[in-house]
Amino acid sequence: MxxxxxxxxxxxxxxxxxxxxxxxxxxxxxxxxxxxxxxxxxxxxxxxxxxAPLAGEAAPVMPPARVWRATSARLFGARRRGWLTWGLPLAAAALAIALMLAPDLFSRGPTAPVDPAFRAEIAAEDGSLALAAAYDADTGALYLERRGGSPAPGRAHELWLISGDALPVSLGVLPTDRTALSLTLDPELRRDLEGATLAVSDEPLGGSPTGLPTGAVLAAGTLTPA
Structure with a gap:
C-alpha cells in the first residue's frame, strides 16, 4: 500500500x-x-x-555547565544502571502524568504569561537548539518558544521534566509547525517545579517508545523563579 x-x-x-x-x-x-x-x-x-519550517531566529542562551552535567548524569547515568529494564508499568506510570496539549493552539497560537512564576532557557552546548520556557502558576500552563533548531529528518524532539530524584517525565513530542506552544501541566507535576530541569532529547518519530529518554540529550535548562 x-x-x-x-x-x-x-x-x-x-x-x-x-x-x-x-x-x-x-x-x-x-x-x-x-x-x-x-x-x-x-x-x-x-x-x-x-x-518542519520554523520561523524566527534568536541568539540562544547557554545553560550553566552544572545544569548540563547534572542533566546528563540523571538521564544517561540512570540508563546505564538499567532503567530501561524496569518494565512497561513504570513507563506507563511516567506517561500517565504527562501533559495534555490544547488543540486550539495550532490555530491561533499561545500567548506568553505576563507574570510567570518560573522561567528556563533550554539550550544546547553548541547553540544548535534553543527554547525559552515560562510557567504560569495561575493556569498551570507551561509556555515554550523555539528560538532555534529543528529535529533531524525522521527524528523528533521530546521534552522531559526532571524534578528532584524522580525519573524523567515526558512532556510530549515538540511540534515543528509552530515556534511557540503552551502545555497544561498535570497537577501532580506542578508541586516541585522550582529547580527542576527541562531537557530535550532526540527520539524516534512520535517520541520515546519506552516512556524514558532513549536518544541523546540535545538541550537542558533549569526552572528558576522569574
Missing amino acids: SATDLPDDDRALAGEYVLGLLAPDEARAFAARLADDPALAAEVARWQEDF
Missing part, C-alpha cells in the same frame, strides 16, 4: 501523531504500527516535512 492509498482516518492520525495531539496510549499504539507499515511511516514523514 502506498501513502496515497491510506484510509483518511490513518492520514488524520498521522497528523495528530506528528503534532503531539494523541494521548500517550494512542501514541504508543500508533508508533508500534510504524515499524510494520511503510506507507504509514511515509505519511508521518510527509506530515513532518510539511510542518
Whole structure:
C-alpha cells in the first residue's frame, strides 16, 4: 500500500501523531504500527516535512555547565544502571502524568504569561537548539518558544521534566509547525517545579517508545523563579 492509498482516518492520525495531539496510549499504539507499515511511516514523514519550517531566529542562551552535567548524569547515568529494564508499568506510570496539549493552539497560537512564576532557557552546548520556557502558576500552563533548531529528518524532539530524584517525565513530542506552544501541566507535576530541569532529547518519530529518554540529550535548562 502506498501513502496515497491510506484510509483518511490513518492520514488524520498521522497528523495528530506528528503534532503531539494523541494521548500517550494512542501514541504508543500508533508508533508500534510504524515499524510494520511503510506507507504509514511515509505519511508521518510527509506530515513532518510539511510542518518542519520554523520561523524566527534568536541568539540562544547557554545553560550553566552544572545544569548540563547534572542533566546528563540523571538521564544517561540512570540508563546505564538499567532503567530501561524496569518494565512497561513504570513507563506507563511516567506517561500517565504527562501533559495534555490544547488543540486550539495550532490555530491561533499561545500567548506568553505576563507574570510567570518560573522561567528556563533550554539550550544546547553548541547553540544548535534553543527554547525559552515560562510557567504560569495561575493556569498551570507551561509556555515554550523555539528560538532555534529543528529535529533531524525522521527524528523528533521530546521534552522531559526532571524534578528532584524522580525519573524523567515526558512532556510530549515538540511540534515543528509552530515556534511557540503552551502545555497544561498535570497537577501532580506542578508541586516541585522550582529547580527542576527541562531537557530535550532526540527520539524516534512520535517520541520515546519506552516512556524514558532513549536518544541523546540535545538541550537542558533549569526552572528558576522569574
